Amino acid sequence: MSVGQRPQTRIQLRNTKAILEAALDVFSQYGFRGSTLDQIAQAAGLSKPNLLYYFPSKEAIHVALLSGLMEVWLAPLYALDADGDPRDEIMGYMRRKLEMSREMPRESRLFANEVLQGAPRFLDGIEGELKTLVDAKAAIIATWSQQGKIAAIDPYHLIFSIWSLTQHYADFDVQVRTILGPKRDSFAEAETFLETLFSRLLVP
Template identity: 65%
Template sequence: MTAAPRQGSRIQQKNRRVILQAALSEFSTRGFNGTTIDRIAETASLSKPNVLYYFPSKEAIHLQLLETHLDLWLDPLRALSATGEPREQIMGYMRRKLDMSRNYPQESRLFANEVLQGAPHLERIMAGGLHDLVAEKAAIIADWIAQGRIAAVDPHHLIISIWALTQHYADFEVQVRAVLGQTRDPFAEAERFLDHLYSRMLAL
């Protein structure tokens, strides 16, 4: 009596995962406005009515993806600790962000496309959670500077620069590979370069 509902639940969970993975591919490539339910259904190898059975709209799928991956996006900064050695903490944050670009390029482009559209679905998070988290970590960096433990830099712009110099490798991957060629490993090279850059920037 209970076998059929459990099987149905597994099928539903599988279909939801397939739809979300297909939508991630579409949104990260085409952006929100360029993606349609028809495209998501085609990529997922499901019918449009089947997709709409699980999600009422394109907006619902997009919001689900953003909410699902939000912690993944913010966790590297959350891990920066006031109790650690300052340069190790900042360099570790940079490396975690670069690893995210390497391992989660579609997720990175999903958020990049959202921000380029004015972040309509992330407005609350941008104004609240992200702002507060950056302010908290910037205050830690400012304390390290005041204690003479690292060179004087603007803490907010230091964090923003890490975003720019790591996320670029995912968000503009086609451009990076066009410049470097297909035989070079952009992430290994980037890590060596950024280690050198930030080591010198933060040295007293």
């Protein structure tokens, strides 16, 4: 909140939260281009003019969502500890990312849709905080490789592979569930498979 700006009332806070929650549903389902302010307003239970009181445009809502979720989305990578056991740290990161795909599929699809469009509304975040964080954690993983604690492996592509192999289960949920069938727990099976895959990959 900027200097001189009044704090939001309880009703304003409630409406802002309702708008962002509705927008997350709409954007994750239809993407930015396929979503409209009318859809978001209807899902939030507000009129379009009322919605525009809080956010001046569809883009402003989208940016607010991405910015607000960035801290949560990056938390598992921040938690990777240079002083921890290398394989435990990497496997823990993989598990946390898979759990986020289970618990936060809309958020995963929101980020995926933005990146697929060239990140026009969030390139600064990728070039800034995300790149800085990945560079720092890649350096840690590279040091572990050089010390012989894990296999010699490109740290950036290791991180990319964890992203793709865990977020797949959120972004392509319908495809996964349709192919596996209703009686199988895709996330439990994925965790077992990915633990085997990465544990073997990381052996020096």
